[in-house]
Structure formats: structure tokens, C-alpha cells
Amino acid sequence: xxxxxxxxxxxxxxxxxxxxxxxxxxxxxxxxxxxxxxxxxxxxxxxxxxxxxxxxxxxxxxxxxxxxxxxxxxxxxxxxxxxxxxxxxxxxxxxxxxxxxxxxxxxxxxxxxxxxxxxxxxxxxxxxxxxxxxxxxxxxxxxxxxxxxxxxxxxxxxxxxxxx
Amino acid sequence: xxxxxxxxxxxxxxxxxxxxxxxxxxxxxxxxxxxxxxxxxxxxxxxxxxxxxxxxxxxxxxxxxxxxxxxxxxxxxxxxxxxxxxxxxxxxxxxxxxxxxxxxxxxxxxxxxxxxxxxxxxxxxxxxxxxxxxxxxxxxxxxxxxxxxxxxxxxxxxxxxxxxxxxxxxxxxxxxxxxxxxxxxxxxxxxxxxxxxxxxxxxxxxxxxxxxxxxxxxxxxxxxxxxxxxxxxxxxxxxxxxxxxxxxxxxxxxxxxxxxxxxxxxxxxxxxxxxxxxxxxxxxxxxxxxxxxxxxxxxxxxxxxxxxxxxxxxxxxxxxxxxxxxxxxxxxxxxxxxxxxxxxxxxxxxxxxxxxxxxxxxxxxxxxx
Numbered sequence: 001x002x003x004x005x006x007x008x009x010x011x012x013x014x015x016x017x018x019x020x021x022x023x024x025x026x027x028x029x030x031x032x033x034x035x036x037x038x039x040x041x042x043x044x045x046x047x048x049x050x051x052x053x054x055x056x057x058x059x060x061x062x063x064x065x066x067x068x069x070x071x072x073x074x075x076x077x078x079x080x081x082x083x084x085x086x087x088x089x090x091x092x093x094x095x096x097x098x099x100x101x102x103x104x105x106x107x108x109x110x111x112x113x114x115x116x117x118x119x120x121x122x123x124x125x126x127x128x129x130x131x132x133x134x135x136x137x138x139x140x141x142x143x144x145x146x147x148x149x150x151x152x153x154x155x156x157x158x159x160x161x162x163x164x
Numbered sequence: 165x166x167x168x169x170x171x172x173x174x175x176x177x178x179x180x181x182x183x184x185x186x187x188x189x190x191x192x193x194x195x196x197x198x199x200x201x202x203x204x205x206x207x208x209x210x211x212x213x214x215x216x217x218x219x220x221x222x223x224x225x226x227x228x229x230x231x232x233x234x235x236x237x238x239x240x241x242x243x244x245x246x247x248x249x250x251x252x253x254x255x256x257x258x259x260x261x262x263x264x265x266x267x268x269x270x271x272x273x274x275x276x277x278x279x280x281x282x283x284x285x286x287x288x289x290x291x292x293x294x295x296x297x298x299x300x301x302x303x304x305x306x307x308x309x310x311x312x313x314x315x316x317x318x319x320x321x322x323x324x325x326x327x328x329x330x331x332x333x334x335x336x337x338x339x340x341x342x343x344x345x346x347x348x349x350x351x352x353x354x355x356x357x358x359x360x361x362x363x364x365x366x367x368x369x370x371x372x373x374x375x376x377x378x379x380x381x382x383x384x385x386x387x388x389x390x391x392x393x394x395x396x397x398x399x400x401x402x403x404x405x406x407x408x409x410x411x412x413x414x415x416x417x418x419x420x421x422x423x424x425x426x427x428x429x430x431x432x433x434x435x436x437x438x439x440x441x442x443x444x445x446x447x448x449x450x451x452x453x454x455x456x457x458x459x460x461x462x463x464x465x466x467x468x469x470x471x472x473x474x475x476x477x478x479x480x481x482x483x484x485x486x487x488x489x490x491x492x493x494x495x496x497x498x499x500x501x502x503x504x505x506x507x508x509x510x511x512x513x514x515x516x517x518x519x520x521x522x523x524x525x526x527x528x529x530x531x532x533x
Contacts, residue, residue, distance in 0.1 A: 003398070004398050005286040005398070006399035008285065008301060009306060010214065010306065010308055011403060014312065014400050015403055017309075017316055018407065021316050021319060021378060022374045025319065025320075029323035029326065030327075030374070031327075031370075032330050033326060033330055033346075034369060036329075036331070040335050040336075
């Protein structure tokens, strides 16, 4: 029976000691421990969520960058293509224009050649006509004197005319 | 050195300690009874009981121990303090009388003067009772109380530095002793308090942590040869269970009391019958806590002491070797029980607090089950 009968002295000291321990440890141990634990857990959780956020942001930025790059590439391709078509059309235009112009110039040259030719011919005709007249006149004048003189005269006239 | 040879060394140390514990028991017993016959039950009760001196070892007639202070309070004499050495007698048949006090055959202090008696919850059946005697309250620092003070010193020396670690390394990883105790504290919070109590668990954490470590440390101190059987003492477990009861009662929500006084979800005629059952339940819960811790720890001590006692009953070295091996195994089991009982006490306390503080939805759901 002694084993299961609480001893007064022990009960007294146990109540006193336990309350003291409870008070002292609550104030100087459990409170800082629990708050320290909570603080650390919160800071870890915050750090984790921030890291996750940063990761998401990075992923977003990367996607944006890629989109921009793709757009830029597309634009460049488009510009290149445009430039190519423009240059081709320019060349073609130039060619066409040059062709046309040269044709005009050739035509003009031909015309001029024709006119100069015609003018030259006309002049030649006129000259021939006048020279023939002159020859005929001189021949007629000296026709009666001598045959030798006639021939000499003709030779003279011709050489004079060639000197002219 | 390999771990194997270390293990052998450890075993041999344990063997020596266990044997010396037994020899000491024999020596004290033979001095007590005055003959060579070994009384195992008196040896066991001597070891699991309380004493006014802390006895460490005996070598023949040389006893190594500490006489603890005796503190007595009575209304006529006030507080009296003296060392127990004043009352110690080397002849058990001739007790020493000092200031009107002496010791009985159990080593308890009794009064020799008429009209004065030592206060106790259970009257000694052998003592003559006097009506109207002056009650002397014995609040001596006994072996159990000294051991409890030692455990308090250890608790302070352990947990105040642990707490300072959180200030020193704010938000950083735990270090040293802090990293050993942090998982235990987190376990008590996350596996005991939060699942059973819920949102209000923070309020109960100081009590749960104190109870857990107080019981665990004292269980371990009790397992050291020569240590006191503090947590296997009914007064201690009564006190711990009483605190659980008080906290349960004072944190009881309206729903909790309604549940007890007017149990919902059962037929009207059953309700008056349920009332006393529920009221008994309030007391039976802490009562089970008290008995469980007391019985488990005391039983562990009794088994180890009985195994060692076999050596002296059979007076054989072979039995001694076997008993030492068995009691070593039991001691290892007791190391686990020390932790387990601290856990069980804390867990059940948390469950009772959880029931007391439960919200209406929870209570209602319980009522339908």
C-alpha cells in the first residue's frame, strides 16, 4: 500500500518544482525555441516561394525573348524578300528603260545619218551638176581649137575640181 | 579501436555496475535483517522507494552515500532543518532519537513525542493514533526530490542554451545540442500537438514540452544505477496527471461541457445516465495517465532488480552471469520505455486538451458516430 500512497513531501516539492520548471522553461526556453522555429520556417517558405516566383518570371522573360527574336527574324526575312523583289524590279525597270532609250537614240542616230546622207547626196548632186556645167561650158568654148587642147582642158578641169 | 571491442568494454562496465548494485543490496539487507538470508522483496522495495539518504555503493561495511537534509514543519515548532546523519543509526535495533524524531524500520521519520505525529495520507497501521495530535509535515529533500532537482538543473542546462542558439543563429540551421533537440521539439509540435489540438496547439506547447522532457529525463536518471525511481513514484505521476486534469478542465470549451452534461446524439432518457459516466470519464483519463507512468517505470525497475536478485537467491555465479545479461537487455528495453512513456503521457495529454478545446463541428460529428 505504501507504494501507491503519495508521499506528502514529494507531492509538495513536485508541485513546486514542476510549476517552477514550467514557468522558467516556458519563458527562457520554449518561447524563444518556438518563435525561432516559426521564424525560420517562415523565412524558408518565403525564400522558396520567392525562388519559385523568380523562376516563373525568368521563364516568362525567356518566352518573351524568344517571341521577340522570332518576330525580329520574321521581319528580317520579310525585309530581305522585299528588298530582293524591289531590286529585281528595279533592275528590270532599268533594263527596260535603258533598252527604250537606246532604241530612241539609235533611231535618232539613224534618222540623223539618213538626213546627213541625204544632204551629202544632194550636195554631191549639186556639185556634180555645177561641175558638169562648168566642164561643159569650157569644153564647148575650146571645142573647136584642138583635140589635144580639149583633152588637156578636161584633164585640167578635173584635177582642179579634185583639188577643190 | 573497433566498435566491437568498444561494445565489449561497455558491456563489461554495465556488468560491473549491475553486480555492484546487487552486492550493495545484499550488504544493506544483511545489515537490516541481521542474518544471512536474502530478502528479495525488501531489497526491491528499498530500491524503488524513497529514502533520506542517497546511497551510491557499499564496499563491505563502508557505505558511500549522501545524507540529505531533513525539513519538518509543525505549527508549534515552525520549520526545523537538520541533516539526516543526526538520525542515522548503524544498529537497526537501536534507532537514534533526535529532537523528538526517530526512524522506523522502513527508514521513515516518525515522532517519539506524544501528541505529535508525522502527517501522511495513509496512517501507519502499526503506529498508535492520537486524536488531535500536532501534525508534523515532512518536506525533507529526499532522494527522489534531490534527483528531481538534479533533473531540473539538467533541463535548464540543456534547454536554455538550446534556446539561445535560436537567438544566436537567427533563421540559420541548428547547430550542436540545438540540432539534437530540435527534431524532438518539432515532433512534439507537428506529430503530437497539432494533429490532436489543432489551431490552439501553441497555447499548450509549453506544458507538453515540459511534461515530455521532465518525464523523459527523469526516466533516464532513474535508470542510472543508484538513481532514484522518481517517475515510478505515485506522488509524481499523480501531480503530473493532476496538471493535465486542471488544464483540461480550465481550457474546456462550451461545446466540451455541453457534450459532458447533455450528450448530443443519444436518446433523451439515456442522457441522465450518460452524465455520471462522462463525469467519471473526466477523472478516469488523468487517473489512467497517473497509473500508466507509475506502473510502467516501477515495473521496469522491479524486473531488473528481480533478475539481479536471482543471483543472491541461488548464490551461483552462472545464474549471476545469466541474470546480468538479461538485466542488461531489460535495461536497454527500459531506455526505450523511458522515451515511450514520456511520449504516451504527452500524446494522451494533447488528446485530452484537443477534446476539451474542440470546435462545435467536430463535437457534433463525434456525437453522430
